[in-house]
Amino acid sequence: MLSRYLAGSIVALKIASTLAAGVQFAGINIAGFDFGCGTDGTCTTSSVYGPVPSIPRSGGDGPGQMKHFTTNDKFNIFRLPVGWQFLVNNQLGGTLDATNLGQYDKLVQACLTTGAHCIIDIHNYARWNGGIIGAAGGPTNDDFSGLWKQLATKYAADSRVVMGLMNEPHDMPSISDWAGSVQAAVTAIRGAGATSQMILLPGDVYTSAATFVSGGSAAALAAVTNPDGSTHNLIFDVHKYLDSDSSGTHPACVRNGISDAFEPLVTYLQSSNRQALVSEIGGSSNPSCLQYVCEALDFMNQNSKSILGWVAWAAGSFPADYVYSLTPHGDTDVPIVTQCFAGKFEGGIGFGSATDTVGSDTTGSNTAGSDTTGSSTGSGSTTASSSTSGTGATPSSSTSTTSGGTTQPQPQPPPQPIPINGNRPNSTGTAVSGGWQYNGQQLQSQSPCKPNYAAGNVATSKNRRSNPGKARLEYEAEQ
Template sequence: MFSALTAALALAVAVYALPAARDTGAVQFVGTNIAGFDFGCSIQGACNLTQAYPPLSALGGPDGAGQMQHFSKDDGMNMFRLPVGWQFLVPSPGSPLDSANFAKYDQLVQACLATDAYCIIDIHNYARWNNQIIGQGGPTNDQFANVWSQLATKYAAQQKIVFGIMNEPHDVPDIDKWADTVQAAVTAIRAVAAKQMILLPGNDWTSAQQMPTKSGPALLKVKNPDGSFDGLIIDVHKYLDSDNSGTHTECVTDNISTAFQPLATWLRANKRQALNTETGGGNTASCAKYLCSQIAFLNANSDVFLGYVGWSAGAFSAATYELSEVPTKNGNTWTDSSLVKACIARKSS
């Protein structure tokens, strides 16, 4: 995001192949973001590492591991997205992983895997390193591919790891050059991890509305080294507030006619699938109305939409953050936010 489910649990997607078309009326993946390792990262890709707030009680933060256990066990969630700043992982583009920082982030990844959910590794840098766009004046494609090669090597044996190449690229001048950057990351990942899903991000904040006409045609050319498109999923985001920023507590649209219906048509025409890795709103009646409607549409079109991941739980404050999906804990009992209860949870907790 800027700055920063009402059916039985479906069968998991087969690895190294696009999931088969489904008529079950339910998407395969439902979950939430577990934010914190991305805190301090601006929309210009500059990260103040002193502001990172690991959502792990073992590291002095909130109990993100407990949140994921609750979401999985009580709400039927089976996917979590784990944002992290690129600078948190490496001290400079192309350098080896920072062993101490990676070990901290890996604690969150392992806590996610322990729930048996799918876990999205998300580099949350907006296509940039310190205000310089990757492959277009900033770090080279090879330097970007290097961090993905290292991460893929770490998680190559974990079939439920999903590689989220980049959070919300925006104002990228040349979409074809950006597709080359995405291709470099895919090629690097596939050299060591042949089977996991990879999420392909477009320009325009990964907008679901803009994807069919702006970024999508360029991203369709990104392929696996063997020439296939297996496991390459279009990454989209879509908020429901007045300016599509995900910063307001009230919602005004379900995005169906303007975004998800046109995107579904485009995906079918090109035999591709998408995953909405950020959506959400305030814990208000308007957001419950419109988000539940948006989710119902995705469920009804589960042949092309794999799922949706809410924004956000993790290290946010449930009391102050506008789009909080952070559950509160009293003793051994977790209580969900009203929006999670109304729209996102697959089953009542």
């Protein structure tokens, strides 16, 4: 009874996490098919390095990673980012390209083979080559819904395929218009026969958990319904990074995001009988991230009736020296996976199952009511500790009150080189005056981690992405 009560209430961090029911889903983003996509929705298909060894231009062993994560860490969900342009071979409004879809489907099928849920994530920031979906000069709602109709038709038979409509919309001219685009996609998916799958509804401002309610995304997207008028299996999609500017680019974390992001979100979700999935959250294995990320996940476990789970950023084709790389070293996980992302998850035991009802039905022709998910009937306690060891420090501007006292301010660690790669294993790029430098050679055009931003203008690009995001690794095409 106590764990059930805690699962439906906002719980202070001082209450032990072992009392909570725990989230239903936890897993990893398996990146690579999204490489070359910038925040303006331009995706360079020649920069794609799909994380499947058996395909051309492979960048990592996604199938092997997912097998490791399900076997060793009991993860049960993976997010598989892909660029819109790649799927349709750069033909807006066109049909799915058989060759490119075949390559991506190898990753999807490898995911399904593990028994996990698999999120198809269109990684285009609600854009196509600079044009905003539903706005003048951008893709039409028919273009967007047409893509999803084709994908839903292909995957309609498997309820473990989750439809992640769009990665990180931002600077949308009208949130109500964006909700209309989302509605068109939902209607197309359900009309294609994919009636049992979860659909993830992303908001504006990079679908930031911190602004999802206050920025109006929650209210606008709450009006999106299935064709029968219900909201069953329509799940809000949120992201949150815990570094200094919430960009997901820095090795140190400065906050746990609870008071400014997750508490307001959970309050809204409880009052409206809705649910959310945190499909991106990340951190390095810096001790500050081991503390703050673990605290955030404790909070999610304690409010698992509202927050279904988390999907960490990222493995796949990222090299081991990428600041947020979660790629295992052989059969060994990096510390933040061991202590936080896996350490705070008990594999779904007692947290609900893949066949549980998720989402809420708020209207109907004859009755009104709600469907809830994952009632806590098992112990599902979290036993891993968020204590840390090793080198590193929390930022100088950060303090955190926990059940054990207050973490004292520590010096900020020095900036880390930002990894770039391609045909240059273990290479790094460094910000220098007037641009970016790679192995002593000046790069004139783009930041290696923020495609489509002018080199030498790092501050501007960070300000434009002042809410959740992450460093993007842009692979260079073969010369």
